[in-house]
Amino acid sequence: MRTLTCVPNWEARAAAKRASTLDKIPAEWNLSPASLSKARNQRDLTGPFIQQFLNGDEIFILSKEATDIVDDIKHGKLSAVQVTTTFCKAAAIAHQINNCLHEVFFDKALERARELDAYYADKGTTIGPLHGLPISLKDQFHIKGVDTTMGYVGWIGSNLGIKDPNLSHQVESQITAELLSLGAVLFCKTSLPQTLLFGETKNNIIGQTLNPHNQNLSCGGSSGGEGALQALRGSVLGVGTDIGGSVRIPAAFNGIFSLKPTPERLSYRDVANTNPGQNTYRSAVGFLSTSLDGLELALRSVLSTQPWIRDPAVIPIPFRQEVVDEYRGRAGVDGIAKLPLKLGVLWTDRTVGPHPPIVRGLHEVVDSLRQAGHKVVDWEPPLQATAKRVHVSFLFADGAHDIHSHLDLSGEPLIPDLQEAFKLRQPMDLLKYQSLTLEGLEYEAAYSDYWNSTAERGDGQIVDAVIMPVAPHAAVIPGKYYHTAYTEVINLINYSSAVIPVTKADKSVDIVDESYQPLNPIDEQNWGAYDPEIYDGAPVGVQLVARKFEEEKILAIAGVVTAALRTYRDKA
Structure with missing residues (x-):
C-alpha cells in the first residue's frame, strides 16, 4: 500500500x-x-x-x-x-x-x-x-x-x-x-x-x-x-x-x-x-x-498633491525648488565647484570595517569631489554602534507578537534565517521602552551637536552632507549580512538619505588585505566572508546623508556628486 x-x-x-x-x-x-x-x-x-x-x-x-x-x-x-x-x-x-x-x-x-x-x-x-x-x-x-x-x-x-x-x-x-x-x-x-x-x-x-x-x-x-x-x-x-x-x-x-x-x-x-x-x-x-x-x-x-491634507501624520512641506536650485548652483553640470560643497566622509563605523570594493568606491567618490574643487573632511560622529543597539531594540520591542500573528493565519513557519531572531518572547516592558527612547533622543542630539561642530574646524563652513557606506560589503553573499548599522543609524536620527551607484567589485583590483586586523568577532566574521571571485561584478553604491526633511538638498547634492564622478572618469 x-x-x-x-x-x-x-x-x-x-x-x-x-x-x-x-x-x-x-x-x-x-x-x-x-x-x-x-x-x-x-x-x-x-x-x-x-x-x-x-x-x-x-x-x-x-x-x-x-x-x-x-x-x-x-x-x-x-x-x-x-x-x-x-x-x-x-x-x-x-x-x-x-x-x-x-x-x-x-x-x-x-x-x-x-x-x-x-x-x-x-x-x-x-x-x-x-x-x-x-x-x-x-x-x-x-x-x-x-x-x-x-x-x-x-x-x-x-x-x-x-x-x-x-x-x-x-x-x-x-x-x-x-x-x-x-x-x-x-x-x-x-x-x-x-x-x-x-x-x-x-x-x-x-x-x-x-x-x-x-x-x-x-x-x-x-x-x-x-x-x-x-x-x-x-x-x-x-x-x-x-x-x-x-x-x-x-x-x-x-x-x-x-x-x-x-x-x-x-x-x-x-x-x-x-x-x-x-x-x-x-x-x-x-x-x-x-x-x-x-x-x-x-x-x-x-x-504636489498636498498629502498632508489627507494624512495628518505628514508634515506640510511642499516641494522646495529654491533648495534644489541653491545646491545645484554650487557646481556646474560637470560637478566642478563654483561655491564648494563641504562633505564629510565616514570611512568606517569603527565596529565593522568595509570590504575592499567599498573602500575603493569611497575613495573614488572623495577623489572626484576633491578634483572638482569641493571640500571633503573625515567624519567621526558618536559611535554608531549605540544607534544600532537602540534602533534594533525597538524593532524587537513587541517580542515578535505581530509577526507571529501573521504567521498563525496560515501556520507557516519563520524562514530558517529568521527563526532565532524572531522567536516569540515577552514584549519589552514600558520602563525599558521609555529609557531607550531617551537614549535614542540623547544620541540624536549628540549627532546633531557633532554636525554643528564642523563649522568650527578652520573654515567656518558647516558640513553640507555626509558620504558613507550603505553596508560593509557590496551586494552580499546570501546568509552573510552580519552588520546593518551603516543604514540603521540614519533611521534612528531620521535623516534624509540618497543612494548613488559608484562602481562594481573587481576581483583583479579588490584583493584581500592580508594585513587587516578585525576589530571584534563580527568584524572578523564579515571580513572572513569576503571572496574577490564571488563578489566580482557586484554593484557598489554609497549613501549621501543630509539632516531631517532635507530631501531636496540631498537630491541636488547627489546630482553634483554623480556629475563630479563622471568628469573624474572622463579625465582618467
Whole structure:
C-alpha cells in the first residue's frame, strides 16, 4: 500500500499563488524551458542577457529614464499603451528569470493605459506629471482588487481583509491613490522578505530573489524585488519603504538610485507594515529609480498633491525648488565647484570595517569631489554602534507578537534565517521602552551637536552632507549580512538619505588585505566572508546623508556628486 505525503496547507497555498502569478503572464511572453535553464546558470542577467528576449523597439523604450518617458508621452512621441506593454513584458521576463514579483496585474495596467491615451487624444494634454509612466510597488502598498501579501502566506487572497473581511481588496493606500491621480500606471508588486526586517529578500511564498548582476549574491532587502526588477529594466521607478535600510540596501546592491526621506514627509496611511504600533522610529515611504531625475520627479509629483491634507501624520512641506536650485548652483553640470560643497566622509563605523570594493568606491567618490574643487573632511560622529543597539531594540520591542500573528493565519513557519531572531518572547516592558527612547533622543542630539561642530574646524563652513557606506560589503553573499548599522543609524536620527551607484567589485583590483586586523568577532566574521571571485561584478553604491526633511538638498547634492564622478572618469 502506497503512503501519501501530506503537504501542509500553507505550502499548497504558496504554490497556488506562485502558479497564479505565472498564469497571469500572457503566453507569448513565456520563456522556454531551455531559456529558463540558461538563466539559472547565468551569472549576470542584466543587459544583453535579458535583452535577447526583447525586440529593438522594446529595448529602445526600456533604455529611457522616467523623465524622458513622461516627456515623450506628453509630446505624442510614445503612447501610454506602447510604454505599458513594453514594461509589462520586461517585468514578466524579469520575474521568470529572477523571481522578483509577488503580483502582476498587467490587464489592469493596460486598461489604464488605454484610458490615458483616450484622454490625451480627446484633450490634447496629459492628466498629470506621471501620465503614462509605469510604476512598480513593493508588496506593502494596497491597490483595490489586488492582493497584498507582504510576504505572508496567510495574507494570500486579501488586501487588508484580515482586519475586516468586508474590506478585502477594497483598501487603497493613500500614496497609491496619489500616484494614480498624477497619471501613473501601476502594473506589478515586487518581492520582499518575510517580516520585512531582513537585509535579503526571501519568504515562504516565492522563495528567494537573487541579484541580477551576480546570482551568487543577494538583491538586498527589504525592497529587494524593486531593486532587482529595476536592475533588469523591468521598471524605472518604484515605491518602497525603509525602516532600517530597506530602500537604500537594494539600491546599492543593484546599482540604482534611491531616496529615503524623513518618515513624515510622505504618507504611510493605509500601507501594510510590520508591528505598525511601533512608531518611535517610523518606517518611511521612499523611492527607487534607475536615475536621480526619476527620484526627483516622484518626490515633486507626490508632494504636489498636498498629502498632508489627507494624512495628518505628514508634515506640510511642499516641494522646495529654491533648495534644489541653491545646491545645484554650487557646481556646474560637470560637478566642478563654483561655491564648494563641504562633505564629510565616514570611512568606517569603527565596529565593522568595509570590504575592499567599498573602500575603493569611497575613495573614488572623495577623489572626484576633491578634483572638482569641493571640500571633503573625515567624519567621526558618536559611535554608531549605540544607534544600532537602540534602533534594533525597538524593532524587537513587541517580542515578535505581530509577526507571529501573521504567521498563525496560515501556520507557516519563520524562514530558517529568521527563526532565532524572531522567536516569540515577552514584549519589552514600558520602563525599558521609555529609557531607550531617551537614549535614542540623547544620541540624536549628540549627532546633531557633532554636525554643528564642523563649522568650527578652520573654515567656518558647516558640513553640507555626509558620504558613507550603505553596508560593509557590496551586494552580499546570501546568509552573510552580519552588520546593518551603516543604514540603521540614519533611521534612528531620521535623516534624509540618497543612494548613488559608484562602481562594481573587481576581483583583479579588490584583493584581500592580508594585513587587516578585525576589530571584534563580527568584524572578523564579515571580513572572513569576503571572496574577490564571488563578489566580482557586484554593484557598489554609497549613501549621501543630509539632516531631517532635507530631501531636496540631498537630491541636488547627489546630482553634483554623480556629475563630479563622471568628469573624474572622463579625465582618467
